[in-house]
Amino acid sequence: MNDTPLSLTTAFHIGPLPVTLPVVITWGIIVFLAALSFGLTRRLSMRPSWPQAVLEMIVTAIDGQIRATIPGDPARFRDLVGTLLLFVLIANWSSLVPGVEPPTAHLETDAALALVVFVATIFYGIRAQGLGGYLASFARPTWVMIPLNLIEQVTRTFSLMVRLFGNVMSGVFVIGILLSLAGLLAPIPLMALDLLTGAVQAYIFATLALVFIAAAVEDGTPDSKETRP
DSSP states (O other), rough: OOOSSTOOOOEEEETEEEEEEEHHHHHHHHHHHHHHHHHHHTTSSSSSSSSHHHHHHHHHHHHHHHHHSSSSHHHHHHHHHHHHHHHHHHHHHHGTTTTTTGGGGHHHHHHHHHHHHHHHHHHHHHHHHHHHHHGGGGSSSSSSHHHHHHHHHHHHHHHHHHHHHHHHHHHHHHHHHHHHHHHHSSTTHHHHHHHHHHHHHHHHHHHHHHHHHHHHHGSSHHHHTTTTT
């Protein structure tokens, strides 16, 4: 494990460009998820096997969470929210592999994920309301709120990054300390707790991303307009 959360280990170089270990692990997670997705979806059947049944259960759960947050067809946001959920989950759980430090324990990875949510919020907001409508939303309920609404866009993205980083890094530190002090078997209960914590943090990250997107598109969805008095 690195000396500080901000230090990075260089794995190799591509020309003059250093490629750090968290980037390599991230690439490995992306390849793993892509291969898993291809393997599970290339032979779908009306009489599903147990892997397909598990996949359908996950998709149904994601769709249910999207419907509960944003009215309408959940397919509009399924790819983004589902990808964020699964990537953060596998990234958090990668700490259970000996010698692997989760990429989400580094600010750079968490900042990149938060930036994806930030850009996606703007994209979906403009697509739902149009550029003029989206910009006008910053003046609600009054134009005096424009600076505060703009600051909110930045601060909530920052909090999304820091929340994920702090929770994952704390778990890595605690398990690392116990391994060095108590040997191999003592941290096993904490590793089980780390599994639960990693799953909860992935759910919170994906849910907050969905809430941010919902706030950006709510004024542009037909359902929200119909429910206004």
